[in-house]
Amino acid sequence: MALLDVKDLTISFGGVTAIADLHFEVPESQVYAVIGPNGAGKTTLFNMLSGIYRPNEGSIKFQNQEIVGRLPHRVAKMGISRTFQNLQMFFNMSVLDNVKVGCHLRTHSHLWSAALRLPNILKEERQAQAWAREALLFCGLEKYINMPADSLPYGVLKRVEIARALAAQPKLLLMDEPAAGLNDTETVEMRELIRRISQAGISVLLVEHNMGLVMQVSDRILVIDYGSRLAEGLPEEIQNNPKVIEAYLGGEVQYAV
Amino acid sequence: MKRLSGFFLLAVAIVVLPFIFPDNYFVTVVGVSAGLHAILAVSLNLLMGYAGQISLGHAAFFGIGAYTSAILTTRYGWNPWPTILVGAAFTGVLAYIVARPILKLKGHYLAMATLGLGIIVHIFIVQLGWLTGGPDGLGGIPTLSLFGWEVDSDARWYVVIGALLLIVVWLALNIIDSRSGRALRALHGSEVAAEMMGINTAATKTGVFVLAALIASVAGSVFAHQQAFVSPDSFSFFFSIELVTMVVLGGMASTYGAVLGAIILTFLPELLVVFEDYEVMIFGGILMGTMIFLPQGLFVGLQELLRKLTRRRQRAAQAAQATEATKQKEDNHGVA
Amino acid sequence: MFDQILQFLLTGITVGSTYALVGLGFAIIYNASDVVNFSQGEFVMIGAMSAVALSAGDTGLPLWAAALAAVLITTLVGMALQRFAIAPARGASVVTTIIITIGASIFLRGVALLVWGKDLFALPPFSGDDPIQIGNATVLPQSLWVMGGAAVLVFGAQYFFTHTTLGKAILACSCNKTAAHLVGINVGVMLLVAYGLSAALGAMAGILVAPITFASYDTGVMLGLKGFSAAILGGMGNPMGAVAGGLLLGLIESLSAGLISSGYKDAIGFIILLLVLFFRPSGLFGKASVERV
Numbered sequence: 001m002a003l004l005d006v007k008d009l010t011i012s013f014g015g016v017t018a019i020a021d022l023h024f025e026v027p028e029s030q031v032y033a034v035i036g037p038n039g040a041g042k043t044t045l046f047n048m049l050s051g052i053y054r055p056n057e058g059s060i061k062f063q064n065q066e067i068v069g070r071l072p073h074r075v076a077k078m079g080i081s082r083t084f085q086n087l088q089m090f091f092n093m094s095v096l097d098n099v100k101v102g103c104h105l106r107t108h109s110h111l112w113s114a115a116l117r118l119p120n121i122l123k124e125e126r127q128a129q130a131w132a133r134e135a136l137l138f139c140g141l142e143k144y145i146n147m148p149a150d151s152l153p154y155g156v157l158k159r160v161e162i163a164r165a166l167a168a169q170p171k172l173l174l175m176d177e178p179a180a181g182l183n184d185t186e187t188v189e190m191r192e193l194i195r196r197i198s199q200a201g202i203s204v205l206l207v208e209h210n211m212g213l214v215m216q217v218s219d220r221i222l223v224i225d226y227g228s229r230l231a232e233g234l235p236e237e238i239q240n241n242p243k244v245i246e247a248y249l250g251g252e253v254q255y256a257v
Numbered sequence: 258m259k260r261l262s263g264f265f266l267l268a269v270a271i272v273v274l275p276f277i278f279p280d281n282y283f284v285t286v287v288g289v290s291a292g293l294h295a296i297l298a299v300s301l302n303l304l305m306g307y308a309g310q311i312s313l314g315h316a317a318f319f320g321i322g323a324y325t326s327a328i329l330t331t332r333y334g335w336n337p338w339p340t341i342l343v344g345a346a347f348t349g350v351l352a353y354i355v356a357r358p359i360l361k362l363k364g365h366y367l368a369m370a371t372l373g374l375g376i377i378v379h380i381f382i383v384q385l386g387w388l389t390g391g392p393d394g395l396g397g398i399p400t401l402s403l404f405g406w407e408v409d410s411d412a413r414w415y416v417v418i419g420a421l422l423l424i425v426v427w428l429a430l431n432i433i434d435s436r437s438g439r440a441l442r443a444l445h446g447s448e449v450a451a452e453m454m455g456i457n458t459a460a461t462k463t464g465v466f467v468l469a470a471l472i473a474s475v476a477g478s479v480f481a482h483q484q485a486f487v488s489p490d491s492f493s494f495f496f497s498i499e500l501v502t503m504v505v506l507g508g509m510a511s512t513y514g515a516v517l518g519a520i521i522l523t524f525l526p527e528l529l530v531v532f533e534d535y536e537v538m539i540f541g542g543i544l545m546g547t548m549i550f551l552p553q554g555l556f557v558g559l560q561e562l563l564r565k566l567t568r569r570r571q572r573a574a575q576a577a578q579a580t581e582a583t584k585q586k587e588d589n590h591g592v593a
Numbered sequence: 594m595f596d597q598i599l600q601f602l603l604t605g606i607t608v609g610s611t612y613a614l615v616g617l618g619f620a621i622i623y624n625a626s627d628v629v630n631f632s633q634g635e636f637v638m639i640g641a642m643s644a645v646a647l648s649a650g651d652t653g654l655p656l657w658a659a660a661l662a663a664v665l666i667t668t669l670v671g672m673a674l675q676r677f678a679i680a681p682a683r684g685a686s687v688v689t690t691i692i693i694t695i696g697a698s699i700f701l702r703g704v705a706l707l708v709w710g711k712d713l714f715a716l717p718p719f720s721g722d723d724p725i726q727i728g729n730a731t732v733l734p735q736s737l738w739v740m741g742g743a744a745v746l747v748f749g750a751q752y753f754f755t756h757t758t759l760g761k762a763i764l765a766c767s768c769n770k771t772a773a774h775l776v777g778i779n780v781g782v783m784l785l786v787a788y789g790l791s792a793a794l795g796a797m798a799g800i801l802v803a804p805i806t807f808a809s810y811d812t813g814v815m816l817g818l819k820g821f822s823a824a825i826l827g828g829m830g831n832p833m834g835a836v837a838g839g840l841l842l843g844l845i846e847s848l849s850a851g852l853i854s855s856g857y858k859d860a861i862g863f864i865i866l867l868l869v870l871f872f873r874p875s876g877l878f879g880k881a882s883v884e885r886v
Contacts (some may be wrong), residue, residue, distance in 0.1 A: 050453055072452035082453050090446030092510060093439070101443045105455035107436045111464050114435035115428040121435055128436065168454060311688050358871040364687040365629040365829070369821060370870045373863040376818070380860040498695055505692055538703025544696030549682045552689045 003028045003172060003203050004049075009058035011048060018044045019055070019227040026172075026220075031194060031204045033214045035238075036224035037248055042207040043085055045224070046176050049205070050082050051075035062172065077105060081170035083161045085177045085207075091150040095141065095160050098149055099132040102167030106131065135167040136160075138200075139193060155186040162193065172203045179210040191217050215239065223247070263513050264423075264430060271419045275412065283527070285411035289483065291523035292418040293476055296425050298503040298515040300472035303429055305501070306509035307438065308465045309445030310360060311368045314375025315500050318470040320382060320492030321348045322477025327395045327487045328388060337401050341478040345471050352470035356463040375494045382489045394488025401482050414483050421479065422516075425472060429512045441465055442510070502540075506547050508554025517556055596729035601851040602844065603727070607736040607805070609843020610743035611637070614798035615820025616827065616835030617750060618791035624767040624830050625787035628679055628690050632698035633795060634817025635705075640667045640796025641808035642705060645714040656717065664796045670701070671792025672785045680784070698817065705810035713807040716800065735804045742801045746794060747836050753790075754832070763787050815859070822866045828879020837878065 004026035011019045019041045026032045034042055047053040049060060051072040060067040067075055090098050107124045114121055136145055139159045165173055179187050194217050198204055208214050221238045223230040225247045231238060238244055278284050301315050325344030329335040359370050382389050401408045408417055432438045440461050443451040448458050481487050507518025529536045551558040615633055622630045643666045648659035678697050719738050724731035754760040765773040766783045774780050823842050827834025842862055850858040
């Protein structure tokens with residue numbers, strides 16, 4: 001059974017069709033990349049997968065349950081987590097608190113028990129603390145744990161966002177351009193992090209422009225152009241697919257791997 | 258207990274103050290007023306400072322609580338205590354109904370909607386004269402009494418309101434340092450990311466809005482019994498703006514900041530009595546000045562200042578140590 | 594009955610014209626700098642009060658000169674607001690700028706209170722106060738001044754923004770400050786002009802209406818709020834929409850005051866505002882915006 005099953009997905013914004021009849025399947029425990037020229041509709045796709053946008057037509061099934069029509073927090077509850085193309089950090093909190101928010105779905109207390117500081121709150125706080133530290137260590141962020149988020153460089157914050165998403169223990173992690181804005185060293189670290197995430201058993205759906213990273217880390221690749229499916233397959237197949245090459249550059253190109 | 262160290266300081270200050278300054282007008286009368294303002298400011302701070310939802314109509318909930326207590330005790334002879342609960346229930350329901358549509362708005366629209374709400378409530382209070390006493394207000398409100406202990410003096414009101422303030426501060430601190438508190442702050446930081454972490458942002462906003470309204474309502478009921486008289490003037494949108502000023506002056510997203518802001522803004526008019534004609538102008542000037550130069554508020558601003566000063570001293574000390582060390586090395590190697 | 598309604602309509606358009614001008618001023622500042630200026634009403638108040646003060650007594654200027662001077666003074670106040678309160682806080686959050694303008698409103702009111710006290714003042718009507726008959730309804734000549742003056746100012750503003758280089762430059766700043774800067778537009782000056790213009794419009798509205806409704810240090814408050822409501826009703830950022838919103842608001846108020854109850858007329862205006870905000874926040878003529886993630 002595919003983890004994610006997308007069929008006939010279509011969405012238009014005021015006359016402009018952003019995604020048309022898109023369909024693909026994401027198998028379990030894989031790194032699945034979505035690539036395509038700028039404006040092809042990749043972030044729109046992610047927004048539909050997260051429940052932020054509602055498609056005009058089509059269905060998105062996650063573990064055989066329909067996502068379309070659910071609010072984002074309900075989609076998150078199904079086991080999907082996400083990072084953002086333009087960093088959506090909680091700049092009003094420390095790194096640790098940011099990642100603790102990721103534990104929201106794994107804890108259960110409400111406003112009223114929090115106000116009265118009932119015993120289950122203390123236990124929950126200790127748990128959230130432990131889980132958050134775990135996620136931060138996994139991403140190599142030990143030394144930033146108590147720092148305020150608004151004092152850290154971009155590259156570090158991208159990883160904090162990943163740690164936050166991982167703290168939720170998702171089954172599927174949507175990563176929207178994780179390597180954007182990173183230098184070469186940081187990109188290599190990101191590649192390793194994505195590999196570690198996949199090895200931990202979490203499926204990754206990746207939107208990325210850095211072809212080197214994509215080719216090295218993905219199990220399968222989907223190519224979108226003008227909102228439609230252009231090609232899908234193994235990295236080698238995609239690299240040599242003439243339609244893909246033409247869509248990107250209109251000619252021949254060598255990929256640096 | 259590091260978490261509550263500020264709380265204990267506040268508690269000690271509240272308890273000790275009347276003994277250091279016995280029979281002092283500023284402590285028992287202005288202090289009581291400041292305490293009520295602080296309770297309101299802390300509740301508004303949860304909504305504005307932590308959850309980031311601007312509200313220019315908070316006085317409305319304060320007023321509904323006050324008038325419910327006033328009307329039920331004077332016109333229907335109720336005992337004060339249940340009126341506090343009824344006021345809170347009524348306010349809670351109203352806040353809940355209004356919350357969903359209002360909190361879908363953001364920024365200026367939310368500000369305007371809450372402002373409009375406050376004005377509408379105020380107009381209704383003035384117009385429903387047969388119930389509320391209209392512009393002249395309602396008097397003869399009985400005081401509270403706790404198992405025979407009647408709260409009939411300024412000193413006793415100081416005790417009651419001081420205790421209430423400590424309770425509200427304690428509740429607020431507990432909330433902030435919990436899953437719910439982080440959800441509030443996440444909501445403020447990035448609504449879309451908060452949703453993706455599983456936070457039901459609409460429900461969270463509603464929850465904090467209703468909570469702030471409930472606290473304001475209880476404060477209102479207590480106010481009515483303390484003053485023994487209510488009039489619409491105390492619940493106008495000017496007061497809503499004053500409350501926002503307190504939160505903003507002291508520091509958004511800081512409970513102690515809200516308390517500080519309330520204390521300063523309650524004592525300021527007393528001190529400015531000398532400058533009576535200039536009072537409004539100075540108030541406006543403070544508001545503008547704080548927001549332009551210290552947008553994070555006094556509490557955080559002062560903390561930052563302290564941090565910068567200690568860092569400068571640290572760095573100076575380190576630099577001094579470093580030059581000492583190099584000098585020593587130079588001496589040891591006989592370099593001139 | 595019809596006469597009554599005619600009367601209410603006439604009052605409504607008069608009042609609405611004032612709201613329209615205040616709303617227009619809001620829209621101009623909002624378009625130019627993304628700031629909602631809660632002290633807009635104070636421009637109206639300062640215009641009216643200055644005109645009264647300058648034309649009062651034996652040493653007073655003739656009305657037209659006092660009015661001109663009052664508009665000039667208010668224009669300077671508007672520019673000062675931009676230069677000393679808004680510009681230093683560039684990049685601040687929405688809440689912060691809202692509170693700054695609220696602070697400015699309180700500050701200006703405080704200054705007015707200091708200078709003029711709490712008394713009510715009135716300007717003499719421009720062309721007498723013999724009511725004019727229209728059917729069985731009467732209208733003050735000053736009301737016609739208000740309506741006519743507002744129409745001239747509104748169309749003047751519209752012409753300014755669509756047919757003059759300066760006006761178009763200001764619009765450019767509101768669309769994209771960086772791009773405007775790059776094509777050589779002095780954004781700082783444009784902002785000053787926008788605020789000054791907005792203040793001038795407010796002042797003129799105040800002077801037009803002062804002979805009918807008395808002016809005092811706090812008459813700006815409700816006007817500002819109503820003007821803001823007008824801008825929202827019409828769609829934030831749409832100047833002509835704000836004008837339409839103002840007229841509509843004035844009519845609704847007048848009709849509810851006459852047909853339902855005058856005590857609740859302000860409440861009805863705000864209830865309508867809340868309904869608009871709940872169901873169509875982009876206003877009657879505005880465009881809905883999509884948030885990019």
